[in-house]
Amino acid sequence: MKAASFDYVRPESVAGAVRCLVDAEGDGKIIAGGQSLAPVLAMRLARPRILVDVNRIPGLGALRRDGDSLRIGAMVRHHDLLEQRHSPLLAEAARWIGHAAIRSRGTTGGSIAHADPSAELPVVAAALDATIHAVGPDGGRSIPAVDLFEGALETSLDENEMIVEIEMPIPTAWGFAELSRRHGDFGLVTVVAAEVEGSWRVCIGGLAAVPFRARECEWVLDCGPAGEDRIRQAARAAAAAIETSSDLHATADYRRAMAEEFTRRAIEQAVAATRAGAH
Numbered sequence: 001m002k003a004a005s006f007d008y009v010r011p012e013s014v015a016g017a018v019r020c021l022v023d024a025e026g027d028g029k030i031i032a033g034g035q036s037l038a039p040v041l042a043m044r045l046a047r048p049r050i051l052v053d054v055n056r057i058p059g060l061g062a063l064r065r066d067g068d069s070l071r072i073g074a075m076v077r078h079h080d081l082l083e084q085r086h087s088p089l090l091a092e093a094a095r096w097i098g099h100a101a102i103r104s105r106g107t108t109g110g111s112i113a114h115a116d117p118s119a120e121l122p123v124v125a126a127a128l129d130a131t132i133h134a135v136g137p138d139g140g141r142s143i144p145a146v147d148l149f150e151g152a153l154e155t156s157l158d159e160n161e162m163i164v165e166i167e168m169p170i171p172t173a174w175g176f177a178e179l180s181r182r183h184g185d186f187g188l189v190t191v192v193a194a195e196v197e198g199s200w201r202v203c204i205g206g207l208a209a210v211p212f213r214a215r216e217c218e219w220v221l222d223c224g225p226a227g228e229d230r231i232r233q234a235a236r237a238a239a240a241a242i243e244t245s246s247d248l249h250a251t252a253d254y255r256r257a258m259a260e261e262f263t264r265r266a267i268e269q270a271v272a273a274t275r276a277g278a279h
């Protein structure tokens, strides 16, 4: 199939992009890397009247360290995340996204806004309690990741709002473990374990409509030194709290079992690297 016809605009500023969205009266869509939107248009799952191309807006492709955080412009490509050296966790997560061609076009803001339950970057954002900076007709606002993801492909962004930057702490220890059928496929289960400011964060993607923060698991880890028994107990606590369902790709029991196993691996990776002083 081919996309339905649409008008195309390429504003030169964030304010201009927001104005285009407002003018479209709910019938406009931002296009960034186009790696998720183009297939949606081609299948006519969305038929916006106007596409607002934000690729020419200066400044959105910048990535910089700000103290213990990383500030990532919305147009920073997955490939740029893979290449940067400030946050090895983000580099590892980006390595798992699709293939080279997708990573060279797809953007951080696009992945967060698209909110695919199996995508890697939303899991990292939710794990690290990232802040999403967005601009709309009434100005800018900062949205905690936990308030952004509302459902599968659903966020709390207003239809006229645009993500401009994502701010994420740089963890002192991290582990990333993903189960997918082939490299480049979306993950069946994706786990991020990270230590930020002395406390553990564990988040699992692919199980539910939004990234699942495994609070019980975090609590177990925060209670004492992360030895083998505690890590196993923490992974079990994560699995016990999971609500998931069967689909074409996996049964609920399989996903839960894999979530436990991959949570254990992610935590072990984080703990081992801390001991080796690698982070």
Ligand SMILES: Cc1cc2nc3c(=O)[nH]c(=O)nc-3n(C[C@H](O)[C@H](O)[C@H](O)COP(=O)(O)OP(=O)(O)OC[C@H]3O[C@@H](n4cnc5c(N)ncnc54)[C@H](O)[C@@H]3O)c2cc1C
Residues within 6 Å of the ligand: 029, 030, 031, 032, 033, 034, 035, 036, 037, 038, 039, 074, 096, 097, 098, 099, 102, 105, 106, 107, 108, 109, 110, 111, 113, 114, 116, 118, 119, 120, 121, 157, 161, 162, 163, 164, 184, 185, 186, 187
């Ligand atoms: C074959 C294939 C395999 C893939 N595999 C993976 C994978 O393994 N893991 C993974 O995570 N992703 C995967 N992707 C998706 C890829 O990561 C996309 O790049 C990403 O989901 C969307 O980024 P984008 O810049 O391409 O956004 P676009 O496709 O341009 O836009 C996606 C959505 O976000 C909105 N949007 C974009 N930018 C903004 C913004 N700044 N503010 C507000 N709204 C915005 C758009 O309006 C649209 O609704 C795959 C894609 C393909 C085609």
